[in-house]
Amino acid sequence: MLECPVRVADENRGVFADPRQALREVFGHEAFRGLQADAIEALLKGRDALVVAPTGFGKSACYQIPALCRPGIAVVVSPLIALMADQVAQLREAGVVADMLNSALPEGERRAVLERLRSGQTRLLYVAPERLLMDGTLELLERCQISLIAIDEAHCVSQWGHDFRPEYRRLSALTGWFPTVPRIALTATADAQTRADILNQLQMAEAEVLVGGFDRPNLRWNFAEKREPLRQLDRFLAARPEGSSGIVYVRSRKKAEQTAERLAAMGYAAEAYHAGLDAELRADRQARFQREDGRVMVATIAFGMGIDKPDVRWVVHLDLPRSLEAWYQEVGRAGRDGLPSETLTLFGPQDVSFTRRMIRESDAPDEVKRVELLKLEQLVGLAEGVGCRRQAVLAYFGDSCDPCGNCDACLEPQEAVDGTAAAQKALSAVYRTDQVFGAAHIVDVLRGVESEKVLRNRHQTLAVFGMGAETAEAEWRSILRQLTTRGLLEVDLEGHGGLRLGPAERVRPVLRGETEVTLRRPPPRALSPSRSRRGEAAGKTTPAAELSGADTVLFESLKAKRREMAEAAGVPPYVVFHDRTLIEMALLRPGSRAAFAELPGVGRSKLDKYAETFLAVIAAET
Template sequence: MQNALTLLSSVFGYPAFRGEQEAIVNHVAGGGHALVLMPTGGGKSLCYQIPALMRDGMALVVSPLIALMQDQVAALTELGVAAACLNSATSPDEARDIARRARAGTLDLLYVAPERLLTPRFLAFLDSVPLSLLAIDEAHCVSHWGHDFRPEYQQLGMLAERFPQVPRIALTATADQQTREDILHYLKLSDARVFLSSFDRPNLFYQVLEKHNAKKQVLAFIQNEHPGASGIVYCLSRKRVEDMAQWLVENGIRALPYHAGLGHDVRERNQRDFIREEGVVMVATLAFGMGIDKPDVRFVAHVDMPKSPENFYQESGRAGRDGLPATSWMCYGLNDVVQLSGMIQNSEMADLQKQVELGKLDAMLAFCETPGCRRQHILKFFGEDSAPCGHCDNCLHPPVLYDATLPVRKLLSCIYRVGQRFAASHVVDVLMGKMTPLMEGTRHHDLPTFGVGKEFNQRQWRSVIRQLVARKLVEVDLARGQSLVLTAGCRPLLKGEELIYLRPLAAEKTGARQGPADRWLRTEREERLWQALRRWRKERADEHNVPAYAVFSDKTLRELVERRPADLRELGRIHGLGELKLARYGGDLMTLLKDSREEG
């Protein structure tokens, strides 16, 4: 077997392993089974790619999406690794060539979807090929409790019976305890070693805002925080995707839509442009993104609240995979909670699973409403304790809680007096003393609570309601037209036996950066070299028909600008420059660096 560290340096161009990568690689290369939980951007792929190069035979990698397979194969091919993928886009001639290479022992890795793997024909083909290992990526897809359930994944346990001597490794970025148990059970990995890395993504800046004009809020965020950067904007509905993409385009941002209602060719083209071009913003439903391997996504924005912390963590984790600073931004409102609750309760899930999903929605709302450190909060959901990060919106601008006992008692009293039969909008109208047609029809303007809440505006009252829903003092009854209903927990407040402190409605600083700026380019010469390197990278990527990051990541280009190596020996120490890329691109890079020095 080749040495793992030598392969890491010579093929991938990395000087050292991170975290538990080395332990995982050596365990699997030595024939052991493993379950690997590692955050997005943590380097999961290396955990099976390097053992695949260390062991004799071909590694089979199960992957759920064509885009992910193609990206991985493109990146490996650029590194000189013999890799291929089989999917619905593979022609019969290409498939035959892949089979020939596999049987001849000249193919290191083969990527395949679970549906194809499970066919009798493909399994018979595998019987004729010496296998080095079996890797199951996005392994959370086995779980009913997970956030991307794929029934075929649950059948992959048969690999343990068919190929008992071949080491198996299951990998995922997001899995709570129940999902981990499902992975071990369905994939027959009871004897596997579990590697649980920290879920922390220290390069991500978390920011959450109250929603009041989502389109303008997203536009201001992109223009002020990440102009010209690649990013993803997630929306809950197809219509909102279309509206948001059009709005961004009208305001000078190169945005593309992605949702299941678009034609296959349109989705493929938009996804390809997002992956291969720089500065593209993808506006998408949650159908987009799982397994997207683009490392230079600088932000992920949620226009609607995700339905669970797992979804949020997985989606926001698509930003900053290269380890450079990136932003997870979200705006949300009470309507998000109501809409998501309705989707869960009206679904065809079993009642027990509905309760699980509603519990996760509650946890997501608690994350949005917390006055404490957001990173600490999200890590605690995954069972990980941490100190406050000092790098989220709440840490940088700590909310000062106020005594909300009196306004809360007014609100609870108003909900009670309208019979717990009306939605938040009408309750707020009563508190603010607004005469509406509904008010006249119900005679609620005669109630003693009519007009007692004029000290708050509508947004402030809705903020109070959201926080009470998050604390389980008020519930939204979907069966009765989204009526606000009191819970038993609010009785001490109504009786004057308890005080309650809430976070105020935060004022948005739309003209200023919310997080620490990543302004690393210090001089005009550095800016010119940075742009020259990006243009050169784009030309090479187009020549090889691969994404720009498959040539070099932003992290590599940034190191070239900051360190400006003077010769090939120094160049070889740059992150991401393995032997093949040094031989292929070293001359070009030295010329660009020399020109930069001469320009002064």
């Protein structure tokens, strides 16, 4: 049962005696979700906690509610200025005094923040780890009453996490500075090894570990072999509902710029985002993405944890990430509001070969390289798999589910076949042709095609020539791609893209028949973003899909009013109200202030600010 330490409630200073009262009056929700209640209870009783739960779960409530129930200032460690600014804006809109300290603050504003801290007005302070550990910041906070310390994106602490940041390691110093202050670490992605490392590095050995379900049933996960990536992307985007925003992830800064330019030429509102851009330009592009509908951000992983936009309707990976955790974190930026959203991940042999080489040639210790290669193989296994994607992902994180019916593998099942004989033929053909030729030539040799290159190199005389004549060209290409992504073949990235055998310890057992190779055979009608089935699925991802005609008209009117109010306040529209709240308005059509107060997401502050305005819109449409 949730309860605060015994004290007198002082709502004028933002202290609530009952966490459920804080949830209702400040954030406009009636009940806690999942393990939120357990995390809140731990902090209110002065215990540490580690929370692992999916994006969109509402991890911020795990520390924001206790911050309103414990006297003093809650310190929230956050890695990005954009993320801090967004959280602070949403809290202020809800009537909570929240501040942030970072290098971008003008001097006058910085002084005002420090004054609010000294006077005890601030309820939550957001700060980057570097700033927190600077000379002067800890001394200032030591003189304040600190209610709790929250460490967001805690996977950054661990070298086994997908976004390790050395500065996070230094947060262990907080134990010495604030030995009696409860701490909470939060992340969306951490396997057992990463969780153990987080607890060890932060010196939180006695923390309560709360691992929530990893399922995101509102997300449709699609994987496809990368063939013509820009054309595949164009088909996918053309099938999205008009006005939907999304993110395209690519590997490099150069590719982000080039892809954004191509999409802009096709008529999409696309811009590039990466760490090489001027800070002001980067901030301007992020602000447009957060505040405008229909924006496409083509980005490297630099466009990541700062994304708090709840209505991202789709995420596309043009390049395969380095780990399943990184992929899960990035696709999880779609549909944070719980409404239907879709993802597409393209993968190909060059992606995998490139990433393997980058890991092997890095300066990381051998043990780190070993783990990184293993994590990459696990993601490749997900991409190449034939079973339910959701079951595979949840199993990786120690969770489970029935076949989801909402991924490409469930909607258009692929057949798993014994590909050992085909693999042996392909590997032999690569070896007999001296491991320097590309896939097209290997396919010609296997199918017995006397091309000019085959004849010039006298490969028609090889024993492997024509051994796979009964297999179609497209199927051989698929087999070679699958063998490459699995590491049995590698792409010579420094040469002319020729195929060569992978490590002997992998290849030799296959050639000797000691290891079986299972391959996937795509269905006759392979998944394609341009097909009508995709278009039908896309229609379900519009926020108003559950609304009738008249309700949809009202929903659009409410959106227009929200946009107007957000522009006047200088905040993104979702800071005013999420789409889910507008949908409930359109469905329920409240006619009084009391009825408006019952809507999800309408707390006391927003009731006072917006009830009259939105009730007028509803009345005009009724």
